[in-house]
Amino acid sequence: MIEVRNLTRVFRTYKKQPGFWGGIKGLFKREFEETAAAKDITFDIAEGEFVGFLGPNGAGKTTTLKMLSGLIYPTSGTARVAGYDPTKRENAYRRLFALVLGQKNQLWWDLPAQESFLLLRHIYGIPAKQYQDTLDELVDLLDVRAKLNVMVRELSLGERMKMELIAALLHRPRVLFLDEPTIGLDVVSQKAVRNFLREYNRKYKVTILLTSHYMADIKELCERVIVIHKGIKIYDGALDRLEATGGRKKIIKFRPAQLPFPALDELAGGKSTVADDGEVVLHVPSDQVVSISQRILAAGPVADITIEDVPLEDVITELFNAH
Numbered sequence: 001m002i003e004v005r006n007l008t009r010v011f012r013t014y015k016k017q018p019g020f021w022g023g024i025k026g027l028f029k030r031e032f033e034e035t036a037a038a039k040d041i042t043f044d045i046a047e048g049e050f051v052g053f054l055g056p057n058g059a060g061k062t063t064t065l066k067m068l069s070g071l072i073y074p075t076s077g078t079a080r081v082a083g084y085d086p087t088k089r090e091n092a093y094r095r096l097f098a099l100v101l102g103q104k105n106q107l108w109w110d111l112p113a114q115e116s117f118l119l120l121r122h123i124y125g126i127p128a129k130q131y132q133d134t135l136d137e138l139v140d141l142l143d144v145r146a147k148l149n150v151m152v153r154e155l156s157l158g159e160r161m162k163m164e165l166i167a168a169l170l171h172r173p174r175v176l177f178l179d180e181p182t183i184g185l186d187v188v189s190q191k192a193v194r195n196f197l198r199e200y201n202r203k204y205k206v207t208i209l210l211t212s213h214y215m216a217d218i219k220e221l222c223e224r225v226i227v228i229h230k231g232i233k234i235y236d237g238a239l240d241r242l243e244a245t246g247g248r249k250k251i252i253k254f255r256p257a258q259l260p261f262p263a264l265d266e267l268a269g270g271k272s273t274v275a276d277d278g279e280v281v282l283h284v285p286s287d288q289v290v291s292i293s294q295r296i297l298a299a300g301p302v303a304d305i306t307i308e309d310v311p312l313e314d315v316i317t318e319l320f321n322a323h
């Protein structure tokens, strides 16, 4: 469904010198800086896949999604979505996909969402019956019927995002690009949006590429992830396999009954941190968890001890650091 080949986008930005004279100098001699927001990115996504698109701030995720949506042109490389070249901005392609930017709204701020939906119905030329059936289904799935006639500016962030999703899905796109759809939402709304996206993907086999900084979104929705860092793809594969790289280590957390705890550095191979509240955190190889725990318990009185997996966030941070 999505074919990306060597996609590259370089931004050229004017570097203004500081201060008034810097501005004047810039009128005569301009210095430019080039940023490669996406470098030689290649991947394929099959129909119906729900893929997580990860990377730290500024990695190039939004730039890639905007190229796939035809909003910006690539400097080089190609993208094809359902056979369409997004740069051609054909009407048939516009009907095929939707882009949801969690940080921006497409709904009119001073109108109830219902009115924006009607406008979209006309823009996309959706037949009346299909429009009503789709709207009813989406409104019920997202539980926002009571809010349809409320000004968008008066909705909560979570309600607004639900309306944005409805607006994006009214024309029944086959491909969905979601850029941080749960940003800033409380945990209950995050969960509602996640459940909705999971159901929608299963029911309609819509192809979804999702960026999110919330690992819960990725863990619950995506079997596959593509990770980019400084515009370069550094991982593409099963989320399980990525998580398993963190499985080589475990975290032991324990609370000594009194501090200092004897032979702490020796126990942890020289790597331990003690939090302000006195909790000791050790990162240890998985195959040594039992022996190290036994040594901790033998070394001194312990009020509490837990053994945890390395969080996905840490596994990904390690992946970034290795590149």
Ligand SMILES: Nc1ncnc2c1ncn2[C@@H]1O[C@H](COP(=O)(O)OP(=O)(O)OP(=O)(O)O)[C@@H](O)[C@H]1O
Binding pocket: 011, 012, 013, 035, 036, 037, 055, 056, 057, 058, 059, 060, 061, 062, 063, 064
């Ligand atoms: N219009 C633009 N002009 C110049 N530079 C840009 C432009 N848009 C993005 N960039 C730069 O390209 C890089 C990638 O930005 P992008 O927004 O794609 O990152 P991102 O992975 O989506 O980050 P975030 O997680 O913060 O949203 C950044 O260094 C950014 O400053």
